[in-house]
Amino acid sequence: MKPILLFYGVPEGCSFGAIVALEWSGLPYQLCRIQMPEVVSSEAFKRINPVGETPSLRTADGRFVSQSMAILHHIGAAAAASSELVPAQGSAAFDRFNEMLAFLNTDFFEAFAPLWYAMEHGLQGEALRAATAMGRDKVRRAHAALERLLAGRDWLVGERRTAADAYFLGIARWNDFHQVLDRRDYPALNALYERLQADPAVRFAHGVEHGEVVRSTGAFAGHVELQ
Numbered sequence: 001m002k003p004i005l006l007f008y009g010v011p012e013g014c015s016f017g018a019i020v021a022l023e024w025s026g027l028p029y030q031l032c033r034i035q036m037p038e039v040v041s042s043e044a045f046k047r048i049n050p051v052g053e054t055p056s057l058r059t060a061d062g063r064f065v066s067q068s069m070a071i072l073h074h075i076g077a078a079a080a081a082s083s084e085l086v087p088a089q090g091s092a093a094f095d096r097f098n099e100m101l102a103f104l105n106t107d108f109f110e111a112f113a114p115l116w117y118a119m120e121h122g123l124q125g126e127a128l129r130a131a132t133a134m135g136r137d138k139v140r141r142a143h144a145a146l147e148r149l150l151a152g153r154d155w156l157v158g159e160r161r162t163a164a165d166a167y168f169l170g171i172a173r174w175n176d177f178h179q180v181l182d183r184r185d186y187p188a189l190n191a192l193y194e195r196l197q198a199d200p201a202v203r204f205a206h207g208v209e210h211g212e213v214v215r216s217t218g219a220f221a222g223h224v225e226l227q
């Protein structure tokens with residue numbers, strides 16, 4: 001058995017939550033840095049994930065798993081049950097976890113898609129205006145929905161953080177890039193965001209993305225090259 005290996009995308013991709021979840025898991029793991037869009041779309045990386053996206057993960061028994069939801073579930077199942085990264089299958093918390101993760105991975109993630117598309121494809125004129133208006137509207141709606149989903153809760157699922165909270169942060173920070181809204185207008189969402197920002201695993205993941213030398217509070221076993 002080898003350590004889990006996570007292929008994470010930079011800059012500031014949605015792999016962020018998987019790095020945080022690995023830190024929280026206590027599992028030994030390595031990281032492989034994948035530059036977007038150049039390396040993620042290369043033939044070498046498509047041998048790992050034919051879709052050409054990050055995150056991807058090599059499991060301890062050598063299989064490749066892609067898609068954030070599958071990766072976060074894998075980490076949760078491999079970690080000690082006491083980590084509570086993913087609630088026990090069959091529990092009410094498990095249903096809530098999947099509900100939150102699906103919302104984040106579809107509605108919340110996709111809300112930002114027109115804004116990224118406009119930027120990455122250099123849209124101009126009316127096309128730019130249309131994509132920007134659509135993206136800004138979708139981001140506001142997704143934040144309002146998440147604020148309602150969070151009502152009365154400190155964490156997305158229950159009394160404790162789960163892998164869904166880690167994934168949330170990796171997407172929510174995209175607002176800082178596109179400057180759509182003031183997060184403080186969504187108090188429960190903002191409180192979750194700030195609580196997570198203070199977490200040592202989150203600070204570690206930010207440092208890793210920025211290529212800094214940072215101390216793991218989990219069982220990080222270093223970087224490896226794609227080759």
Ligand SMILES: N[C@@H](CCC(=O)N[C@@H](CS)C(=O)NCC(=O)O)C(=O)O
Binds near residue numbers: 038040069
């Ligand atoms: N459905 C996938 C989406 C993954 C995805 O879109 N990843 C982006 C980064 S957040 C990516 O790799 N994009 C390739 C690129 O930017 O060239 C998942 O949930 O993991």
